[in-house]
Amino acid sequence: MELIAVPGIPEIDPGDDLADLVADRIDLDPGAQSDERDRPGSPPVGDVLCIASTVVSKAEDRLADLEAFPAGPRAREIADRLEGITGEERDPRFAQAVLEESTDLVMEAPFLLTETRFGHVCVNAGIDRSNTGGADLLLLPKRPSESAARLSEALSVPVIVTDTCGRPFRHGQRGVAIGWAGLPASRDWRGERDRDGRELGVTVENVVDELAGAANLVAGEGGGGTPAVVVRGFEFGAMAGSDEQFRSVETDFVRQALRGWSHE
């Protein structure tokens, strides 16, 4: 399996055709027919394109200014509290933008952790204030798996829309998949057996997150980085696939614990 950074992708403006910009810079190998790709036992998948959510957002014009988010009382309350805890000035309009992008507040302090409208739990609903091309804010794509599906359709390869985020228990950030199309999110090893013939304890391997993290290793960040990485020669294998990616509160004990918790 090989990872290839796609060179020379320019700054993206709203309306740019990302599929064209990628196709002009690299010959993609579609591998197996798309209708065979996510069937168990299907032939190896060809290339997988991993693309950073930042450029997908820009192409989809998810740029916004703070004045588009006049703060309501809830946002003002959240910003005041964060200001008190951190000692840094907080714009309540930013809190308002986060609330409008979210369906659930997982944690309010000492930072805003929310569930986005498409199910992804991350800090500040993934809203970026860096590399926003002049606007105040860059919001995540509205429906990243639909964005991935459009790109996948145009390029005839599976596509993963990536982001980077932190996590409990472990330091640092790593790449994750927030949207995907053309391959299942996970490999389900249930029923497979170990060398002793015992059923495997590890059952569901989230391959889209592993692919997004691998792509992040060669993508770089900032001015010298590239938003597009091709994974060549990834074999999904013969096990079943699953498209579950984001846990519901009911199956997530950490979210349940955070519900009852309050930062001092």
Added chain:
Amino acid sequence: MELIAVPGIPEIDPGDDLADLVADRIDLDPGAQSDERDRPGSPPVGDVLCIASTVVSKAEDRLADLEAFPAGPRAREIADRLEGITGEERDPRFAQAVLEESTDLVMEAPFLLTETRFGHVCVNAGIDRSNTGGADLLLLPKRPSESAARLSEALSVPVIVTDTCGRPFRHGQRGVAIGWAGLPASRDWRGERDRDGRELGVTVENVVDELAGAANLVAGEGGGGTPAVVVRGFEFGAMAGSDEQFRSVETDFVRQALRGWSHE
């Protein structure tokens, strides 16, 4: 960057020399001199060997039987509670083994989430009951970064000891690094700038976890899998490195929340 599964690694027995077994099957490229490797601005790292903790544990004879862990009152209490919740029989000696491998109980029910003696938070202290070569249990390596350092010394390439585990918010498991040597755990992008010249918001990228996840994509599981994967051509780049991997309770709000939480 390329990922190469090392073929033909046999079943591992206590005392086996993993470095020899790998070196006999693949020519490793040491790349830069090891004393230059983790210095910022150093030349590209050559190969990185990712090796599954299961085989490291077997080579280090971390196999154990349940009878080695006579259950104390705490273990019996934990096992009883889990039995009540899950309706499945629980061996209190297994809970005892988990307690003895751990320094902190992060969560007691509906499953045992602990911090191992070397700082890794995972279910059941990472104790495996599958593919244990006849023993009841396979414990994680005692000090995985020391195991990695021994292998790295013998093979002259950086080494990552990998495991797979689940996580909050997202379904499925992915590969993670529980030990590493010869490269820093993270790249620290602080001070780097985006295309607009603004300082980057994403600051610390955990590369050893991303490498472990990438390796897991080609390693497979169970009988058909391989425990050793070589990453060829990974460039750490010119940014600073950091060796922080496991969060302390003080910097981990999820752990703080879980402390006060109790499953019904």
